[in-house]
Amino acid sequence: MVTTTRIVGPDGQPFALADLKEPQTSRTEQLRNEWQGHPSRGLTPSRLAAILVDAEQGSLVAQSELFEDMEERDGHLASEMLKRRGAVIELPWDIVPPSSPFPKEKAAAKQLKELLAEIPGFDELLFDTTDAIGKGYTNLEIEWHQVEGFWLPASVTHRPQSWFQIYRGYREEIRLRDGTADGEPLQPFGWIRHIHKAKSGLLARASLFRVLVWPYLFKNYAVGDLAEFLEIYGIPMRLGKYPPGSSKEDKLTLLRALSELGHNAAGIIPAGMELEFLDAATGDPKAYQAMIDWCERTQSKMILGGTLTSQADGKSSTNALGNVHNEVRKDIRNGDAKQVAATLTRDLIYPIALFNGLTDSLRRSPRMFFPVEETGDIETYSAALPTFVSMGMKISRQWAQERVGIPEPETDETDLLQAPAPARPLGLPVADVAAASAQMSNQPQDPPAKMTGQLDQAVSPALAGWVGQIRDLASQAESLEQLRDGLFALLPDLSLDDYAAAMRVGLAAAALAGHYEILREAGGA
Template structure:
């Protein structure tokens, strides 16, 4: 049997044991990182400076780009709010850890241990920290390991600033800790969650969504500055001071101070013999700057959330349908995010714990982490559509209904909600309550299903009158069936049409009551009259036969 130390070296390398005893950022070689202050490269940002920052990141220097991205998210309300919303939509999901398929007893114990560890963590904070990788393209969280007897487990992972890292000059996908060397210090195995978030494809330096947002951020700041300058210049009337030719330099300076003071305080004094003229404020156009700012806002919303209507930057002519389309696009991004978070957590947290404590060597046999992305259907729409399909003969499994509605399935012996009919043990519906599935009943189902029995079938079950041959009654009812069925079918079709329009039994009752006077009774009256005549003739024939029998007996 392989010893734990040998297994650690086999799976994670020779330096993996260092991370179990200490955090790498406590090492003296990278200790200066904790004493650094951000340089805020957004100060004085212009296209030339921005291009240099992005190009330097591609060559391995991630510090300036990382600090630029942090500044953008901090200073731009649109970027901060939309990215925060996207991260929060993932972090608020319910998490679960499950064993692999056909799990062994050892793998089930590893799953139970992982659940116990994660219950003690702030999982929402963990997801929010991993979510910083959306803008940067990656996020590195340091893992503090603890020990409980022979069991190893992690405590709350710590997000380290992106500016602490650089790219290895020989490998554009290898991130190292900045130290005094040209390549940086390699990250210790088992010491980090190295999350790579593919918001866009490319090398590590170009995977971040902030690369796409940097230019709209710059252009919007230019437009905002120009707009502020426009309002400052053209929002006030021009003030012109006039001084005589004989004015001294001191008098000129006094007049200038008075002109400036009038602009700020609306009050001032000037020497005698000088004058001030106020000109009408110039008509500057602010709409061109506003148009540029609106374009930048929409561009950022599209990049982060996949649309504009879920971030409040849409036009005034938006419809609810367009909003639903944008929301579905946003949810597709969230589903992609949570799958990437789950992959990093499973491979870089759950698998190492399972390997260290339970000897599970394959990542595919480690416990699996999930964030619930189940989207339930609208319950009102589901309750109206399902009975229709059931009446049409669709065989819909109960598990599908529970999954789509989000309503959990009751366990054996668990109390369940019941209808009033279900509370009576002899009433219909008890089969479903006892665990025997029963098709849902649609109150309009009988109207939508063609009658399987003739309208007069109940009369056929009535007992024959004494002395009346059955063939007389059957012949009469057959004729009445044939003639009355088209009339009844027309009535049923009319009521069925009303049922399709009605949204409730009360509305159906009202529609039928209003349409009662329109039902054509003439044809049915003629059919019934004919039937009564036939019945009368049948009765006369019966009496005649009985008289003949009595006369024959007398003879």
């Protein structure tokens, strides 16, 4: 928990935490009373060019309002943007400590993740942050309050892009419009300021919608022409004739009759006037549809990197091409997630950690992380990693857990899987296993274990001779039948004298061990 009421801001100047309780826009009443201008109404190429030039010169109001209209009135564009923004929202997120963390930093990251769960509407906050993907930038205003001694956002509110302007100093800076030429600098730690560039250059020209605005305009023309064509398609041309000397009222009556005949199939005209029906209106709407399709494909390419993840034409669309386009879409999603994570780390995670005494610098602050890398096949990694480790490769355990999608356990978790005890290797004498077990447990060997070792040593010479002869026979045999015949031929040559002597010793040792156990139990009883 923070122990001071004054914090040093990004500009190096101290300020009081109590000042954060009042949002900056609470003092700008004129912005809250503004109404949208909807510049898309009657939009023409010349009008659009003027709006874009004004934005380059620092006036973002008309361009921002146009971008809002585009997303509201173009269903295809809105659908594609929801796909791109939703791809980031659906990713799991985590709060991780900085690189090479100390135990205190690990604990701070864990506590910070718990504090974030208390922020109301955190998912909506993520969604509003991605609004910058299409419009270039977005600003979310933070209102702070204290909850049981912890400083947390009481609300995070999305503010329209038209409320802001660009101040050009050594670096471009987004400021709040206050009626002056330079604008009002945004309050430190009072905003989440996310800039999402679609291309390099000036901020006013770097938004994705800036590229999409021309296809939007051309599509509107094509849709309007198509609607007008469909309104008259199939309706016969009607020609009215009025006699010389007809008054203006008579001409208007004839015109109304022509209109009623076209839609109501009924009408009246004065005597002496004539109606003539010509051929029905004909034409081909494919030209308008071709323009609409071109505009929508261009929008899909710019937003998602391809067209086969949004619509199929039934000709060139294949499963293989769809998978390729989907991989491009994943690359775009990963790039968006990294930019959003960097902004939230700087403008949300770090302030919460700083105000509550969990960090003292942005460099060592916990950070937001979107695990965008797809996990690998567990079976493949389980087979490959032991081989690499045996070759001397140094592999981080955290890296391996991220690759297979197994999260790092908490430090206080006790119910953890354990590796099984190593089995006795084949061919290892029983005495060696008993000796190793006794040595590991720091317990002296009991008499049966000692006798087992003596028996193994006594039998080893005879067994070694047999095993050696059988190994040589197996290496020379070319078939199972030849090996079988060789074993039959080898059996009469084997001597059992040494083996019989060893057995006598073993049986005597076993009998003495049995007597020892009986005497020990009787003594214990």
